[in-house]
Amino acid sequence: GGTQQNEGRVYRKASRAMHWAFSVAILCALHVQLFALNNGDVRLSGGTQQNEGRVEVYYSGQWGTICDDNWSMADGAVVCRQLGYDGVAKVSYNAAFGPGAGPIWLDELSCLGTESSLLSPTCQHNPWGESDCTHAEDASVVCVRKQATKPDSLPVRLTCPQYNAGGTCSRCPSKRFTRPGDCSLETAVQGIVEVFNNGEWLPLSAKGWNTRISKVICGELGYPISLKAPTMKELWPNYDGSLSASCVNGGQSCDPQAITENNVFRDGLRRTLLTGLDCTGNEVKLRDCYFAAMGPYDNTGGDVAIVKCGFTPHSSCLSGTSESYRLRGTAVPWSGRVEARIGGTWGTVCDRLWDSIDANIVCRGLGYGSAKTPTFRAQHGRGAGKIHFTELKCSGKETLLSSCPNRAGVAAEQCGHVGDAGVVCNVPSSQCFPPSSKLYQEADKQNPAYINNFVEINGPSGWGILCFNTAFDFDSGNTICRESNDMFMYRTRNGVAGGYSGAFYKGAVTCNRNAMRASECNLQLVATGSCPEGHLVVDCTAGLPDLVPDINAFQRSLENYLYVDRQPMYYLTCAQQEGCLGNSAAGKPSDHYRSLLRFDSQTMNWGTADFLSNLQPDQWIWHSCHNHYHSFKGFNQYELLSHSTGLSVADGRKVSFCIEDSSCSDGSPHYHCGNGVQGISTNCGDVYAGYLDCQWVDVTDVPFGRYVLRQHLNPNRLVPESDDLNNVATCTIDYIAGYYIKVISCSLSDH
Numbered sequence: 001g002g003t004q005q006n007e008g009r010v011y012r013k014a015s016r017a018m019h020w021a022f023s024v025a026i027l028c029a030l031h032v033q034l035f036a037l038n039n040g041d042v043r044l045s046g047g048t049q050q051n052e053g054r055v056e057v058y059y060s061g062q063w064g065t066i067c068d069d070n071w072s073m074a075d076g077a078v079v080c081r082q083l084g085y086d087g088v089a090k091v092s093y094n095a096a097f098g099p100g101a102g103p104i105w106l107d108e109l110s111c112l113g114t115e116s117s118l119l120s121p122t123c124q125h126n127p128w129g130e131s132d133c134t135h136a137e138d139a140s141v142v143c144v145r146k147q148a149t150k151p152d153s154l155p156v157r158l159t160c161p162q163y164n165a166g167g168t169c170s171r172c173p174s175k176r177f178t179r180p181g182d183c184s185l186e187t188a189v190q191g192i193v194e195v196f197n198n199g200e201w202l203p204l205s206a207k208g209w210n211t212r213i214s215k216v217i218c219g220e221l222g223y224p225i226s227l228k229a230p231t232m233k234e235l236w237p238n239y240d241g242s243l244s245a246s247c248v249n250g251g252q253s254c255d256p257q258a259i260t261e262n263n264v265f266r267d268g269l270r271r272t273l274l275t276g277l278d279c280t281g282n283e284v285k286l287r288d289c290y291f292a293a294m295g296p297y298d299n300t301g302g303d304v305a306i307v308k309c310g311f312t313p314h315s316s317c318l319s320g321t322s323e324s325y326r327l328r329g330t331a332v333p334w335s336g337r338v339e340a341r342i343g344g345t346w347g348t349v350c351d352r353l354w355d356s357i358d359a360n361i362v363c364r365g366l367g368y369g370s371a372k373t374p375t376f377r378a379q380h381g382r383g384a385g386k387i388h389f390t391e392l393k394c395s396g397k398e399t400l401l402s403s404c405p406n407r408a409g410v411a412a413e414q415c416g417h418v419g420d421a422g423v424v425c426n427v428p429s430s431q432c433f434p435p436s437s438k439l440y441q442e443a444d445k446q447n448p449a450y451i452n453n454f455v456e457i458n459g460p461s462g463w464g465i466l467c468f469n470t471a472f473d474f475d476s477g478n479t480i481c482r483e484s485n486d487m488f489m490y491r492t493r494n495g496v497a498g499g500y501s502g503a504f505y506k507g508a509v510t511c512n513r514n515a516m517r518a519s520e521c522n523l524q525l526v527a528t529g530s531c532p533e534g535h536l537v538v539d540c541t542a543g544l545p546d547l548v549p550d551i552n553a554f555q556r557s558l559e560n561y562l563y564v565d566r567q568p569m570y571y572l573t574c575a576q577q578e579g580c581l582g583n584s585a586a587g588k589p590s591d592h593y594r595s596l597l598r599f600d601s602q603t604m605n606w607g608t609a610d611f612l613s614n615l616q617p618d619q620w621i622w623h624s625c626h627n628h629y630h631s632f633k634g635f636n637q638y639e640l641l642s643h644s645t646g647l648s649v650a651d652g653r654k655v656s657f658c659i660e661d662s663s664c665s666d667g668s669p670h671y672h673c674g675n676g677v678q679g680i681s682t683n684c685g686d687v688y689a690g691y692l693d694c695q696w697v698d699v700t701d702v703p704f705g706r707y708v709l710r711q712h713l714n715p716n717r718l719v720p721e722s723d724d725l726n727n728v729a730t731c732t733i734d735y736i737a738g739y740y741i742k743v744i745s746c747s748l749s750d751h
Helices: 018-023 073-082 211-221 256-270 356-365 410-415 474-485 551-560 573-577
Strands: 042-046 052-059 062-066 087-092 104-106 140-144 156-159 186-197 200-203 225-227 271-275 293-298 306-311 323-328 335-342 345-349 371-375 386-389 422-425 437-443 451-459 462-466 488-495 503-510 522-528 535-541 547-549 565-568 593-598 601-605 621-623 628-630 632-642 648-656 684-688 696-698 705-713 728-736 740-748
Touching: 042 140, 052 104, 073 087, 073 140, 156 200, 156 211, 186 271, 200 256, 200 271, 211 225, 211 306, 256 271, 323 356, 323 422, 335 356, 335 386, 356 371, 356 422, 386 410, 437 474, 451 488, 451 503, 451 522, 462 522, 462 535, 474 488, 474 535, 547 705, 551 601, 551 728, 551 740, 632 696, 648 696
Parallel strands: 062 104, 345 386, 462 503
Antiparallel strands: 042 052, 052 062, 052 140, 087 140, 156 186, 186 200, 186 306, 225 306, 271 293, 323 335, 335 345, 335 422, 371 422, 437 451, 451 462, 451 535, 488 535, 503 522, 547 601, 565 593, 593 696, 601 684, 621 628, 632 648, 632 705, 705 728, 728 740
């Protein structure tokens, strides 16, 4: 059941021991036949694992199949016993593993189930080769394999000799993952596979190795594909012969340490760990694969498994792709809520029947390794908009989720975003990438139980921590927390690092939102003798709020307010004081009328942490005219844009006076303005109704025509969010003579 031309099946016989049944392969390309074939020998073909497939029997110099007429568990038990397995798990009919070719040797087979071979006299059947069947009726079987007792974990790595003059062995990639603009298929790493068990690293035998196993190894190591592996001679030119025989080889000097260490490395290949290793290719880690037993075993021949793993082009490079994926809601791009773009629209996936096989398609489609952990129940926050799939039943052969059997449409929407699926994908270890920033931890002087995380950067004078007055924004903090522990930053503080002995820096750290390491940022740092103002502390977190405008509520409110509201200045005194009217309102008499485009604004928090104001209660501003506090400046920004030019023609702003849980999709509201505690809990929403002051855009000076009404939550990013690309809702409207409003369409940003 090999997957390459030079791989073949093992012809197992009852007289062969189990060890040989799993460890011997026929190399077809070399035309090497290890065993003489006899009439009645059997093999399994077409399966993804060695213990399953279409039953083929050898007779009169030719392989053929068995008709499924009268095919039973007893017949399957004889085949499995003949192949050296422990029993039969299942028999199948109608060419379940694909139709065979050649003669149909046996029909109406009937065995007792206790026989050692199909040639046994008690296995009755039609004369050899006499059958009225077609290959659409080929019989199949799944045999029971004795499974080794597995340890809790089997870590995998690639290893190379320390001194490798002229060889291609490389265990560290040039990057951790593919990014936009990386458009080539490229080799990432290649080396000898080693597995850790009982305190030591041991290689795996090359016997029986196939591309399915390589795929699993590369996936677990964080790479999307396995490539054709090099030979040992290409990988390590010094492998053949003793290093001490030649002091100069490929430019390598005569170094006694090199000779000693490489000989020790070679000796380490003389033992291997597993026998009978077999994978389907869908496993997320080696431990999930089948293996018959665990060693160590003698490997005198020194043939060990070698893999070559690669990066695929980034999905942004694939023009015309009808389906693409992204992960949202976490600080790193390789984990999060799964979102799929189908037909130009982004949506989520329901977690009903969601598993690692489904998640593998997403991870590898994004250029990562296999799915380390599928996640459920909106663990990374809820999405918005469509739900594209539910009850996915992927086999592992698909490259797109849409190719898997699934339910969509109404069935998917009924799942609700409470069931949004997610995944954590495997990526290469960070050990190959020396840090460019760290978090220096020291107990707080005022509260020793609290640990301060001081920002430590490898700057122009070596490692040093930042002074508090260093220019440092949310994106910069995210980068530091992301590099240190795959988290977000949610705030900065002032602290005193009394025990630090390195350098001190002031200046500026400027990172873009996608930077993964401080070395990718613009570091304008100058060493200073001390930081009299204190040292910069960052607090990291795994979860943040995620504000999302309710696009349906926005559209419904515009459709309900069919006409622009006409109000005299007499009723707009407080609104004018808050700056909610156009400039032309200044100095107008009380009987002057303004035209106000009203709408509701419902803000949902679909993140994994509560949304709180950036101001403490003692910083809130009292507005005497409205008789309430303003707890958050710039909570929501409203604009009316020209449909043709995109330029702003009128704007408004919502200075929050009461952020509270107006409605919750599950659980009870926690924040309520009446008790003086303001915020939006996870999975709750805050509503500003259209009848309230300033819940409008003043269109008094706007001519009739087509426009785009936009609301933008948290536009200045005053409060950190896990995703601020989904904060904008827009509706295209017609403003018609007679002050009439007609809604054309509405959409949510980034969807």
